[in-house]
Amino acid sequence: MLRSLSIRDIVLIEALDLDLRPGLNVLTGETGAGKSILLDALGLALGARGRAEMLRPGAEAGSVTAAFEIAPGHPARAILADAGIGAGIAAGDDLILRRVLTGDGRARGFVNDQRASAETLRALGAALVEVHGQHDDRGLLNPAGHRALLDAFAGAEAERAAVRAAWGAWRAAQADLAEAERQAAEAARDEDFLRHAVAELEAFDPQPGEDAALDVARRRMQAASRIGEEVARAAQEIGPQGAEGAIATAARRLDRAAAQAEGALDEALAALERAMTELGEAQAGVERALEALDADPAALERAEERLFALRALARKHQVAPDDLAGLAGDLAARLAAIDGGAARLGGLSRAVDAARAAYDEAAAALSAKRADAARRLDRAVTAELAPLKMERAAFHTQVAPDAPGPDGADRVAFTVATNPGAPPGPIDRIASGGELSRFLLALKVCLSARAEGLTLVFDEIDRGVGGATADAVGRRLARLARGAQVLVVTHSPQVAARGAWHWRIEKVAERGLARTRVVALAPEARTEEIARMLAGETVTPGARLAAAALLGG
Secondary structure, eight states, X not given: OEEEEEEEEETTEEEEEEEOOSSEEEEEOOTTSSHHHHHHXXXXXXXXXXXXXXXXXXXXXXXXXXXXXXXXXXXHHHHHHHHTOOTTOOTTOOEEEEEEEETTSOXXXXXXXXXXXXXXXXXXXXXXXXXXXXXXXXXXXXXXXXXXXXXXXXXOXXXXXXXXXXXXHHHHHHHHHHHHHHHHHHHHXXXXXXXHHHXXXXXXXXXXXXXXXXXXXXXXXXXXXXXXXXXXXXXXXXXXXXXXXXXXXXXXXXXXXXXXXXXXXXXXXXXXXXXXXXXHXXXXXXXXXXXXXXXXXXXXXXXXXXXXXXXXXXXXXXXOGGGHHHHHHHHHXXXXXXXXXXXXXXXXXXXXXXXXXXXXXXXXXXXHHHHHXXXXXXXXXXXXXXXXXXXXXXXXXXXXXEEEETTEEEEEEEEEESSTTOOOEEHXXXXXXXXXXXXXXXXXXXXXXXXXXXEEEEXXXXXXXXXXXXXXXXXXXXXXXXXXXXXXXXXXXXXXXXOSEEEEEEEEEETTEEEEEEEEOOHHHHHHHHHHHHHOSSXXXXXXXXXXXXXXX
C-alpha cells in the first residue's frame, strides 16, 4: 500500500505531502489543476525517466518520495534482495523510494537512503503499483503480460511450476546429448592418435609420484658409487685389523697388569669395555651402510632409463610426469567413447525423447487449464460489461499454439469486438476511448486476485461515460478496493461519491505564481466538491442535494 507521497519542486508543486489510505482514494479537480502532475511525480519515484522541464521554475533540484507498506512475503522483497539492498528493511519498516531530479535532467534514485538504479526502481514499481488508463502500455493492454494474467486467474501455479521443471529437464537432456555428440565427433577425428597413445601409455604404465621416486633412487645409487670405497676403508680401520684389534690388545695387556695394580686400572678397563661396545655399534652401522651402498650398475642403468623415458613421454604429451596416469585415463575414456559411443548416444537420445514427452504432457495440462480459465474469464468479463452499458460488446481470450518455452506452448491475447458480428481484435485498436476504459475496468475487476499487495491507479478511466454507467464504474472500483488500495483520478461525481477518501487537486496563485496543492476533504467539503462536479461553476442547492444523495447511496 502507498502510505504517503511527498513532492518537492516538481512542475507547479512547491511542497506537497499526501497521506493515502487503504480502500478507494479519489482525486478530483478542475481540468488543468495538476492531477497529471501527481501521477507523473509518482512515476518519477518509480523509475520513470526524468526530464529537466519537470522541475519547478527557479528550483535547482526537485524530489519525489513514495513510502510503501509491504507485507513480509511481498514480491518487492525478492527484488530488493537481488539488488543487494533488502537486508536493512525489516518487517514493519516502510519501503521508501526517493528520486532526486537536477536541472540537467539527471535523476538519482534511493531505496531507504541506499543508492538504487532506475532499473531497480522500475522493477519495484511494477511490483508495487499498477497504472490503468486510456494510454495503458504496460498493464492490461500489453499482450506480453496476458498469459501471466490468465494463469493467475486460472490459479495455475502448480501447472506452471511443473512445466518449468519439465522444460529445464528437457533442456538439460538436450545439452547432455549435444555434448556427447561433440565429444564423439572430436574423438572420431583423433581415433588413430588415441589408439596409439593409449597403447603406449598402457604399456609404459606411469604411476603418480614415480618421477620423484626414480630421481631419489638414481641419486642414491650414483652417490653409492662415489662414497662406497671410503666407507669400506673406514670399515677396515674400525674392524679387527684396525681400531677393534688395537683396543682388544690394549685391554689384554691391562687385564694382566690389573692383578698387581690393586684397582688402579679398573676404571681404564671399564672405559675400554665401553669403547669396545660403542665401536661394535659403529661397525654394525657401517656394515649396514655398505649393504645399502652396494650399487648395482645394472639397477642404476634401469632406473635412469625409466626416468628419462618417463620425462620424454611427459614432454611428448605436454603434461607433467605425475599427470601421465590421469592423461592415460582421459585418453582411454575418449577411446571408449568411440568404441561405445553409439550405445551411449542412443541412451541419451532416448532420454531427450522421454524429457520432451514429459514436457509435452505438462504443457498440455497447462494448456487445458488455460483454455478452461479463458472460457470462465470471457463469461466473467461479459457479465461485467452489461452494467457498463456495453452489452453488445464481446470479450474473447485467445489461447493459440506457440513455440514451446519455459511457460508452456501457448500464446494468450485479450481481444474484443464492440459490435455483433465484427471480428475480435486487440483491445487498444478496437475500442474507443470510453469503451477502452470500461473494458479495462471490467477486466481488472475479474482479475482482481492479482491486485493483492498492489496499489492500483486508474487515470480518468471513467472518461466518456456518465449517469448510470458512471455509477456502475464507481461501484466496480469500490468493489475492487475491498482487497486492494485503489487511487482514481476522476471527473465523474458518481465515481467520486464511491470513494472512502477524497482529495481535491486545485491550482492557486501565490505571489504571482501558479501552484498546485492537494486538500483532504472533510464530509461537508466533500459534498460541496461533488456538487461542483455536478453543477459546474455555480453550485446550486439542488446540486448539493444531489451530491448528498450520491454520497448516501
